[in-house]
Amino acid sequence: MHAATSPNPLTDTAPPNVLKNEDVNTIHSAMPSSPLFKLNSDAVKQVLADVSLHVVTVTSIPTPVSIIVCRECRMGVTQKNASTHPNNYHSIPISTKQKRLLEEAIQSLDVVSSNQELSYPLPNQPPIDGFKVYPGYSCNYCEFCCYSKATAEKHKSQVHRDIRKRAADTFKEASIQTFFIGNAHYFQVRPELEGLPSEDLYAVYVNTIAPELESLTNINGPVSQHELPLLLKETLWHQHLHDYVQDTKTTSTLVSLVKPPSALVPYGAVLARLINMYMHDIRQKAQKADVEVKYLLIECPRSVFFKSILRPST
């Protein structure tokens, strides 16, 4: 989680109206009974954690920021609403003393509170930790994303009026996120890239080849559901393998040919069985071979192949 490695919100680039550690200590000198004395970074985290809030530092956008996020709804909460949100939306009990501490902790944070203050990640990035991923829609012609189909259709009629296509053909289903739900600004993310390094081959494919494929418009679709794809027409694999795809049993036997051994089967046993089969086969072939071939196998094994080819068959 970003929060685990986030910079100390009390000390890092705090604006003038935000308390820093030294300010907290100064206040403590003047007001020994003030609870701010205890609000060091760990204490702030704890006060927030007690009401299911935490601070997420988003580093995968052009201008990294910190946001207070509710662990229950996995959504950004504004600084103004953070002290009431846990109780109002999730019925988390908050005592008067706890609320005072919470308000002071929240005020001490350097966080953003609206979508307007944020930059957004580039397309095709994994989801941002801590924030909910929604099923939604993304426009095929710009970076617009939304939660409902009706909004996607409205976007087409308002922004892409000149595109002569049905509205349904101008957007696609996508995974989307937003930092704050109020005046939501959704952006597309790729959950399948979660945890993959940027140099991972699948990640490279998703970021380079896939967008090109998605934008291709000059591919003719099949004229009927029985039409064979071009590759199959050329290779005729469906005819070659006809006998092996009659039922689940024959199909799974066929698939097993290209399956690597599972962890349950020791690799050594598989290799030993394969070598045995090979030795058995080569022994039978050698026994049936001409004397000349047997002689060559013993004296000059490497030349057997060539001699056999050159020798006219009998």
Ligand SMILES: [Zn+2]
């Ligand atoms: Zn919530």
Ligand SMILES: [Zn+2]
């Ligand atoms: Zn658009």
